Amino acid sequence: MISLLLFGSFLIFLLVSVPIAISLGLASSIALLFSGKVSSSYIVQGLVTSIDSFPLMAVPFFILAGDLMGEGGLSRRLLNVADVFFGRYTGGLAVIGVVTSMFFAAISGSGPATVAAIGGLLLPAMARAGYEKGYSVGVLASAGSLGIIIPPSIPMIIYAVSANVSITEMFLAGAVPGLLIGLGLILTAYIKARKAGYTGDETRYTAKEKLSTVWEAKWALLVPVIILGGIYGGVFTPTEAAAVGVIYGFIVGAFFHKEIKLKCLYDVIAKSALTSATVIIIVGTATIFGRMLAIERIPFMIAEHIVSLTDNPILILVLINVLLLFVGMFMETLAAIIILVPILLPVVIAVGIDPVHFGIVMILNLAIGMVTPPVGVNLFVGARVGETSLEKASGGAIPFILAMFAVLALVTYVPWISLALVNLMGG
Template sequence: MAITLFTSFALLLTFAVPIGIALGLSVMIALLVDGAMPLEFLMKELTTSVNSFPLLAIPFFILAGEIMGRGGISRRLINVAESLVGSVVGGTALTAIVTCMFFAAISGSGPATVAAVGGIMIPAMVSKGFDRKFATAVVASAGSIGVIIPPSIPMVMYGVTGSVSIGDMFIAGILPGILVGIGLMVYSYYFSKKNGYLGNGKKISVINILKEIWNAKWSLLIPVIILGGIYGGVFTPTEAAAVAVFIGFIIGVFFYRELKLKELADIFIESALMTATILIIVGTATAFGKLLAMEQIPNKIAESFLSISSNPTVVILLIILLLLIVGCFMDTIAAIIILTPILLPVAKLVGFDPIHFGIIMIVALAIGFITPPVGVNLFVGAGISGLSLEALSKAIIPFIVAMVIVLLIIMFIPALSLILL
C-alpha cells in the first residue's frame, strides 16, 4: 500500500494537483488498490481530524490577520519600523523586515504577512530606487517569520499532532523568530550597501520613535494582550485567537476608523476560503499519515536514520535536509501532520527536546514558503510586484541561504528556543 500511496501522490503533484486534493486522491487510490480497507476510512478521517478544539485557533487567526491587514494596523507598524531603522543603509528594506516581524506577532500566517506588508512596502522600495526583484524577495522571505514569531498556525498544528504544549511552542518561537529577522536584515544591509541603497536621510530621533510608537499604540498592544493572556493563564491559545479577532475589529472600526463594515463580507469570504483550504489539507494529510503509520513507515524511516549514524547532530542534520526538500514540494501544514509522528520520536531518541525540535521543524518548513515550486510567499510576492516566479526564485536564493544559516544556529544552540520557558 505504501508504494501505491507515494507513487500516486508523486504523480498527482507532477500534474500540479493542489496538495490537499492530491493527498486525498492518493489515499483513495491506495485504499482501492489494496482493498483491505473501505473508502469510508477517508471520510471518517476527514471529519474526525478537524473535530479538535485547538484547531479552532486556525480560522480565528486567519480572520484576525485579514481584519488587521485592512484596519490600518499594517501602516502604523510600518511607521514605527521606519522610525527605528529607516535612516540606516537600505533603510526601507530593513523597515519591511522589521514590519513583518511586528505583523508576525499578530497574524500567525506567512502569506498573510506578505500580503499585508508587501502591498505597501514593495511599491515604496521600488519608488526609492530598489531593484524590484530584491524588494519582492525581501518581503517574501521576511513573511516567513509570520509562522515563527507567535502566534503561529503551524505551531498550533505541531502542538496538536505531537501532543506538545502550544503555549510553550509560542514562547519558544520568540527568540528564533527575532534571530531569523536579524539574519535577513544583515544580508539586506550588505546588499544595500553594495548597491548604494541609502536610508531615508533622516537622523534617528528618540522623539520621533516615541511619537510613532504612540500613534501605533493600539497596534502594538495586540500582541501584548494575545501573548500576555496566553502566558498569564488568562486564556488558551485557541481562545486567544478569538480575542485577536475581537480586538482587531474594535481597533480597526472604532479607534482607527479605517475598517468599514461593508468590507466585512469580503473579509469573511477570504478567511473562509483560506480556512477551508487548510482544513482540507488537515483532513487528507491526517488520513495519509494514518496509512503510513499502519504500514510501519515511521518506524522504518526512524531505523534508516539511526542506521546511518547514532550521532544526534548527524541525525538532526539529516532530518533538516529532509524537511528542506519536503518544503519545496509540500504545504507546511501537510508536512507537519505527516512528518511529526515520524520525526519527533527520532528526535526524542537522540536526546532532542520536543519543543526545541518543534522550533527546528517550523523554521525549516518556513523556508519552504520561499522555495519553488510550492513556495506560497513567492506567489503572493510575485502577484504584488508583477514579477515572474522564475525571476523571483533567483533573487530569493541569498535569503534562503541566510535562513538556513540561522536554522543551523538554532539547532546548535538549544537555549535560543528553551531559555524563556
C-alpha cells in the same frame, strides 16, 4: 506495494497540478481501496475526527484576526513606526520591511499573509526609491517566513496538535529563533543595500514626531502584548487568544481607526473563510494520508532504518534537516508537518532530542521552503504583489536564504536557543 501506490499516486497527482489537499485525499483513497484493511468509511471518519479539535479552532480565528487587522490599518501604522526609527539608515526601506514583518508575524501567524500585507504597502515605495525589484521581493518574501516562526504561528499549532506537545511551549520556543532570523535578515539587507547604494530617507524626525507616530500605532503595538501576554500569563489558552484577537482587531479597526466599513466586512470574512477552509481541508486529508502511513507501518520502518544507520543525534539532525529542506521546496507547510511528524518524531525521541526543540527545527526548515522554488509560496505572493518575475524574486532571495540557513544551523545544534524560555517559564 500499498506504500508504493500511496506515494506514487500522490506524486502523479502533484505532477498534473491537482491541488495538494485533493492529491492527498485521492492518494489515500486509492491506497485504502487496494489494501482492504479498513472500510472506505474510514476516510470520512478520519476527515471529521482530524479537525474535531479545540486547539485547531485557533487556526481560523488567527487567520480572521490577521485579515481584520490588515483591513483595519494596523499594518500601515506599524510601517510608519518602523519608518521613523529605521528609514534613515542604509537600506532603510528593506530594514523597515523586516521589522514590520516581525510585528505583523505576531498578528497574522501566516507567512503569505505577512508578505501580502506588508508587500502591498512597502513594495511600491521601494520601487519609487530605486530598489531593484528582485531584491525588494526577496527581502520581503524572506521576512514573510517570520509569520510562521514568531508566535502566534499557525504551523506551530498544527505541529503541537500532531506531536501532542503544548502550544504555549511551542510559542515560547519560537520567540528567540524568530528574533535571530529577523536580525540575520536585517544584517543581510544592510550589507546588500550598502553594496547596491540604496541610501536611506533623508528625513529627520524629532522626538515629538516619533512619539506621535508610536502613539498613533499604539493599538497595533499592543496586539502582541495582549495575545502573547495573555497566553504566557495563563489568562487564556491559545485558542481563546485567537478569538480575543478577532474581537480586538474588529473593535480597533471599526471604532478606533474607523477603517473597517460594514460594506467591506463581508469580503474580509469571506476571504478568511476561504483561507481557513483550504487549511482545514489540507489538515483533514493530510491526516488521512498520515494514518495510511501508520497502517502500513512506514513511520516505524523509516525510524528503524535511520537509527540503524546511526544513533548520533548530530548526524540524525543533519539527515533530517536535508530531508526537511528538500520537502519544503515541494510541499505545502501544513501538509508536510502532518505527514512527517509521525515519521520523524519517533526517531528524534529515540535519540533523546526534545520534541519541542525538534518542532522549531522542523518549522525553520519549512519556513526556508516558503522562499525556495518551485513551491515557494512567499515568493509567488511577493512576485505577484511586486509585479516582477519569479526568477528575479528567487535571485533576490538567495542572500536572505543563506542568512536563514546560518540561523537554522545555530538553532539546530544549540537547543538552548529554543528551550531557554520554555525552561524559564516552566521553572
